[in-house]
Amino acid sequence: MKNRADSMLADLKRAGLKLTPQRIAIVREIADDLTHPTAQALFERLRTTFPTMSFATVYNTLDALAGCGLMGKLALGPDSRAVRFDPNTEVHHHAVCDGCGSVVDIPVETDEPAVLPLAATLKGFRVLREERTYRGLCDRCSRS
Amino acid sequence: MKNRADSMLADLKRAGLKLTPQRIAIVREIADDLTHPTAQALFERLRTTFPTMSFATVYNTLDALAGCGLMGKLALGPDSRAVRFDPNTEVHHHAVCDGCGSVVDIPVETDEPAVLPLAATLKGFRVLREERTYRGLCDRCSRS
DNA sequence: TTGCAACTTGGAATCGTTCTTACTAAAGTG
DNA sequence: CACTTTAGTAAGAACGATTCCAAGTTGCAA
Incomplete structure (x- = not known):
């Protein structure tokens, strides 16, 4: 495999979607972006x-990627209303800084119970997925 | 303590806010509502x-309640964009149904590590709070 | 090379929420 | 009790994020 962008493009094509110049540009822009950008931010950069x-x-492409399971969509809190996009498809959680709003990925520790025994049942509710958001202060914000 | 609505009103007053007929109506409407309604839904009912x-x-009052710590504000996913309000001030998590969008409270089990050792540090990030969202299918939706 | 379904564009429309302005009611002051 | 200050409300305009739409364009299978 070459890099994340090319592998995403290959997967997009495999899913029957056309590789237009726009899509290629969008995928290249976000494939290795760890900042969980909004559609607006990506648009500004791409423009x-x-x-x-x-x-x-931009929205269509991001949604197409999300539909193929190549991109996560995050709603990180009632205050920052814009959806954030996450090219990391590994199972992981997020830490959101109350100070600056930055978001970082938190890998699932190998010694913790694999996020959740999949399809566990909780009060008659069939759990398929678990999302965790840790809130607090990032390194930078907790200093200043 | 009489009931949830009265105790919330008392707390509001204690916080220096006036108990207007509007606020009383709003508080009574949501105090015992376990469905995590949106501002729109409450408004329709109140009207x-x-x-x-x-x-x-409606928004002012809900935000005032949230500011006093008497109400939680939830952003439960990229698809349902409206903020949901939660009068349950106990520490708890949420289960969101992929089928019908309903939300139920999940109490923190006493045998699990109290949500998180407060102020734990994660990759240089000072964690103050943890939010979990379980996604899957509610009882009703998993049958049909 | 061609044909057409898929795609892109720009702007209008929509949704949820916040802001603004003017009005009203309540609380403090003397 | 009149007077002033302050807080709260109503209605609708404004706003930011997202989706929709109509019209024109293009990737790519055959």
Whole structure:
């Protein structure tokens, strides 16, 4: 495998989607981005090198990626209402800084109970997935 | 203590806020509501018995309650964009049904590590709070 | 190379929420 | 009890994020 962007593009194609210049640009922009950007942020960045890029295309492509399981969509709190996109498809959690709003991935420790015994049942509720958000202060914000 | 609504009203007053008829109506409407309603849903319900009620007042009151720690605000997923309000101030988690979108409270089991050793440190991140969302299918949806 | 379903664009529409303005009611002051 | 200050409300405009739409364009299978 070459890199994350190329592998995502290959998967997109495999799913029957066309590899347009716009999609290629979008995928390259986010594939290795660990900051969990919003669609708006991506759009701004893309517009500098791809001036005709439209909002709808950014959203469409990100949703297509999400639909293929190549991208996560995050709603990280009632205050930051914009959806954030996460190219990390490993099982993991998130830490959100109350100070600056930054988001970092938290890998699942190998010694903890694998996020959840999948399809466990909780009060008549069939649990398929568990999401955790740790809130607090990032290194930088807890100093200042 | 009489009931949840009265105790919330007392706390509101103690916080220096006036007990207006609007606030009393809003608090009574949500105090014992376990469905995590949106501001819109509450507004619709209130409007039937309090026709002059305005959106701004609903939001103001819910935010005031949240500011006093009497109400939680939830962003439960990228698909349901509306903020949901939760009068349950106990430490607990949430289970969200992929089918119907319903939300139920999940109490923290006494045998699990108290949500998190408070202020634990994670990769240089000072953790103050942990939120968990279990996703899957509710009893009703997993049958049909 | 061609044909067409899939795609892109730009702007309008929508949704949930916040803001603004003017009005009203309550609480403090003398 | 009049007077002032302050807090709260109503209605709708404004806002930010996202989705929809109509019209034009293009990747790619055959």
